[in-house]
Amino acid sequence: MSFGRIFFFIFGFALLEVLVLAQVAGLIGWPITIVATVATALLGSYLFRSQGLATWTRLNQKMQQGEMPGQEMVxxxxLLLGGALLIxxxxxxxxxxxxxxxPGSRRMLARKAVEKGTLQTFSSMQGGGFTYTSYTRTQGGNPFQQPVDRNDGHVTIEGEARREDK
Known part of the structure; x- marks a missing residue:
């Protein structure tokens, strides 16, 4: 997407937001509109903090169990995007x-994103290097299968893989 398109999208969205605020203020008055806007920002900050902590806890639990926390990462x-939008x-x-x-709508959206999309990770290797891994959902396969340690220091992920060049 080019810079011009992004600029016009943001400009158009901001204009639409101002028009909606003006319509609401015309119905209920500017003081109540401003209070409502501040109240949603405060409520959003509370939700962001509590839901972020719960998601962080689930992410840590999955990692300690050796599972891929794809859903929690999404x-x-x-959560970050939602918090930014609420302020x-x-x-x-x-x-x-x-x-x-x-929680309900976020988990549903995250589950659909994980099922349809690609999860890309960076992981550290012994010796200070990094590896880049891309897990793409294959037809009927599970891209997030558990790594199998072969007791020789190498880790193999069993399953199907498909390379998609862009």
């Missing part, structure tokens, strides 16, 4: 932000 990104003034950003912060 939820963490959604941005406006009712459209608040609606999207709450959808990303509320």
């Amino acid at each position: 939820e963490g990104i959604m 941005t003034p406006g009712f459209i950003t608040d609606a999207v932000g709450f959808a990303l912060l509320l």
Whole structure:
């Protein structure tokens, strides 16, 4: 996406947000609109903190069990985005932000993203290097299968893989 398209998208979205704020303020008055905007930012900050802690705890538990915390990593990104949207003034950003912060909708969206998408990770190797791994969902396969340690220091991930060049 080019810079011009991104600029016009952001400009158009900001204009739409201002129009919605003006319409709401025309119905209920500016003081109540401002209080509502501040209240959603405060509520969003509380939700971000509590849901972020819960997601962080689940992520740590999965890692300690040796499982890939793909769902939790996607939820963490959604939490950051939702928190940023809730501190941005406006009712459209608040609606999207709450959808990303509320546990039910966030988990559903994260589960769909993990099932459809690609999870890419960087992991450290002994000796100070890093490896890059890309897990792509294959037809009917599970891209997040557990690594198998062959007792020779090498780790093998069993399953199907497909390389997609862009």
